[in-house]
Amino acid sequence: MTTVELSAPEVERLTRRGLRLAQFTVAYNVVEGIIAITAGVMAGLVSVIGFGIDSGIESIAAFLVALRLSARLRHGEADEEKERLVLRAVAVTFFILAAYVTIEGIRSLVDSARPDASPIALVLLTTSVVVMPLLAAAKRRVGLALRDNLILADAAETRICVLLSISTLAGIGLFQLTGAAWLDPVAGFVIAAFAIHEGREAWEGELVEDDDYDE
Numbered sequence: 491m492t493t494v495e496l497s498a499p500e501v502e503r504l505t506r507r508g509l510r511l512a513q514f515t516v517a518y519n520v521v522e523g524i525i526a527i528t529a530g531v532m533a534g535l536v537s538v539i540g541f542g543i544d545s546g547i548e549s550i551a552a553f554l555v556a557l558r559l560s561a562r563l564r565h566g567e568a569d570e571e572k573e574r575l576v577l578r579a580v581a582v583t584f585f586i587l588a589a590y591v592t593i594e595g596i597r598s599l600v601d602s603a604r605p606d607a608s609p610i611a612l613v614l615l616t617t618s619v620v621v622m623p624l625l626a627a628a629k630r631r632v633g634l635a636l637r638d639n640l641i642l643a644d645a646a647e648t649r650i651c652v653l654l655s656i657s658t659l660a661g662i663g664l665f666q667l668t669g670a671a672w673l674d675p676v677a678g679f680v681i682a683a684f685a686i687h688e689g690r691e692a693w694e695g696e697l698v699e700d701d702d703y704d705e
Contacts, residue, residue: 501636502563508632508641509559515552515625515648519545525614533608536598537658537678540591541615544654544681547587548647551580555644573640577692580643584650584689588682595675595682611662618655622648643692650688654681 496504526542529535554576561569629645632638661677664670 496635504632504636505559505563508629508636508638508644509556509563511625511629511632512552512556512559512644515644516549516556518621518625519549519552519651522614522618523549526611529608529610529614533611535608535611535662536594536675537591537654537661537681538608538611538615540587540594540678540681541618541654541658543590544587544651547583548651551583551647552644554579555640558640577640577643580640580647581689581692583647584685584692587650588685588689591678591685592682595678598675599672608662612659615655615659615662618651619659622652622655626652639692646688646692650681650685653684657681 523542523545526538526545528542530538530540530542558569558573558576561572626645626648629641629648633641633645657677657680661673664673
């Protein structure tokens with residue numbers, strides 16, 4: 491892919507846009523996480539609790555990204571060493587999510603736990619399926635324009651939320667239709683695999699390179 495040299499004002503404009511997207515992510519996911527965890531605990535839905543925890547993790551990751559983008563705007567340049575550390579911290583959040591969902595899914599299967607129906611969770615997940623792809627795409631555009639692994643890592647975290655929303659919605663929707671309780675934890679295992687993949691790429695700083703092939 492051909493790299494387009496951006497002017498300083500354009501870099502600043504895009505960086506500010508990335509900052510606003512990260513700030514929105516923090517606010518949205520705090521609310522989403524609280525609702526999801528509450529609904530998941532009440533209904534005994536492991537994947538919905540995992541979804542809520544993912545929202546919290548995504549909030550932390552977006553907060554770290556926002557801090558670095560704010561510092562970049564204040565100082566007029568990126569501190570590459572600090573941003574590399576933040577990128578790896580974001581990568582760790584992917585691994586934490588994968589570990590949690592996997593452990594809880596196994597526990598649910600072993601205990602033969604049967605979750606209850608949760609209309610609140612279904613509405614929340616449906617909303618996420620609509621909102622999160624738009625947010626992820628907006629972040630990805632900014633990240634690619636700046637060729638910025640930090641913003642692309644934040645976009646990848648949001649893509650995980652999209653995948654988690656879809657698989658969780660499918661899992662609990664099919665459970666309510668079929669009564670197959672194993673669908674809920676299996677949905678979580680799918681997300682764990684995606685999270686590990688994205689976490690490795692963020693840790694190694696390969697997000698820009700991988701996105702080159704998507705263009």
